[in-house]
Amino acid sequence: MLKLLLFCVLIVFCWPLALLAVVLYPLIWLVLLPFRLVGVVFEGVFDLIGALFSLPGRLVRAL
Structure with missing residues (x-):
């Protein structure tokens, strides 16, 4: 709405x-x-790489 007002x-x-x-x-x-x-x-x-690096820690923490 603000953009429309500024355009007007x-x-x-x-x-x-x-x-x-x-x-x-x-x-x-x-x-x-x-x-x-x-x-x-x-x-x-980058999210995939981060998930791959944190996977071993998550597996150990789950045990």
């Missing part, structure tokens, strides 16, 4: 900048999408 204020005071933001936001989102996907993959890999 921007469109009233500087409409060319608001139109530019509407056009560029999806393009910037598409450019940054591969970086988000790489981040998700690396987070999963």
Whole structure:
């Protein structure tokens, strides 16, 4: 809701900048999408490595 209000204020005071933001936001989102996907993959890999290193301790603690 706040973003919509800020956009309305921007469109009233500087409409060319608001139109530019509407056009560029999806393009910037598409450019940054591969970086988000790489981040998700690396987070999963690091979680898997952490789980593998903590597995022996969990097994000993369970006994």
